[in-house]
Amino acid sequence: NAGVTQTPKFQVLKTGQSMTLQCAQDMNHNSMYWYRQDPGMGLRLIYYSASEGTTDKGEVPNGYNVSRLNKREFSLRLESAAPSQTSVYFCASSVPPGGTDTQYFGPGTRLTVL
Amino acid sequence: AQSVTQPDIHITVSEGASLELRCNYSYGATPYLFWYVQSPGQGLQLLLKYFSGDTLVQGIKGFEAEFKRSQSSFNLRKPSVHWSDAAEYFCAVGPKYFGNEKLTFGTGTRLTIIP
Numbered sequence: 300n301a302g303v304t305q306t307p308k309f310q311v312l313k314t315g316q317s318m319t320l321q322c323a324q325d326m327n328h329n330s331m332y333w334y335r336q337d338p339g340m341g342l343r344l345i346y347y348s349a350s351e352g353t354t355d356k357g358e359v360p361n362g363y364n365v366s367r368l369n370k371r372e373f374s375l376r377l378e379s380a381a382p383s384q385t386s387v388y389f390c391a392s393s394v395p396p397g398g399t400d401t402q403y404f405g406p407g408t409r410l411t412v413l
Numbered sequence: 414a415q416s417v418t419q420p421d422i423h424i425t426v427s428e429g430a431s432l433e434l435r436c437n438y439s440y441g442a443t444p445y446l447f448w449y450v451q452s453p454g455q456g457l458q459l460l461l462k463y464f465s466g467d468t469l470v471q472g473i474k475g476f477e478a479e480f481k482r483s484q485s486s487f488n489l490r491k492p493s494v495h496w497s498d499a500a501e502y503f504c505a506v507g508p509k510y511f512g513n514e515k516l517t518f519g520t521g522t523r524l525t526i527i528p
Contacts, residue, residue, distance in 0.1 A: 303456070339422075339520055340520060341417075341503060341518040341519055341520040341521050342457075342503065342518040343518075344515055344516065347511070347515065349511060355511075357515060358515075389456055389457070391456075391457075398509060398510050398511065399445045399507040399508060399509055399510070399511065399516060401447075401459045401462060402457075402459070402516070403459075404449075404456030404457040404458070405456050406454075406455060406456045407454075407455075407456055
């Protein structure tokens with residue numbers, strides 16, 4: 300049981316490049332989330348998916364798109380990366396569809412945009 | 414709008430000493446409250462949570478937290494810290510069901526343990 304996995308672990312992009320961060324969970328959870336973590340700002344919710352086939356914006360969605368590919372996978376896409384998107388990105392999942400409960404976090408992706 | 418304040422950015426304590434990390438929240442209804450811990454280079458792990466009932470909740474690794482509605486606080490405590498407790502700690506508040514409000518995290522408190 301791997302929990303929540305994220306790929307890649309590290310990535311360096313140039314301004315304007317695109318990339319997709321992958322996330323998968325094997326706990327049969329309904330809800331999945333993408334956060335970014337910046338120094339002194341804690342975690343901020345980018346997008347979440349309450350259940351397969353649904354997605355909704357969080358606090359900081361601009362510049363990102365998401366896809367809930369199936370119940371297991373939730374990807375985050377940066378279409379045209381900007382230096383302001385340099386951050387550590389965490390994926391998380393939880394059991395209830397759209398409800399607050401324990402969230403299980405992946406190990407994170409450290410992204411640098413030059 | 415809901416918010417979480419962790420007033421201490423960085424705390425240093427001696428190994429074996431007691432610990433209290435502060436968390437104040439602003440929320441219009443009954444909050445769901447969480448404490449998470451993040452070890453260096455790792456994701457977040459749940460320490461404990463409060464939904465209802467007994468206002469003193471026990472968590473993993475010997476941590477506990479007390480919900481005080483009158484003070485809008487949910488402080489984390491541990492009677493005797495170990496070197497392995499060095500990490501960053503996040504308090505979070507959220508509604509029962511996501512709607513206009515979702516889970517909001519504080520900015521974190523970094524804990525350093527000295528021998």
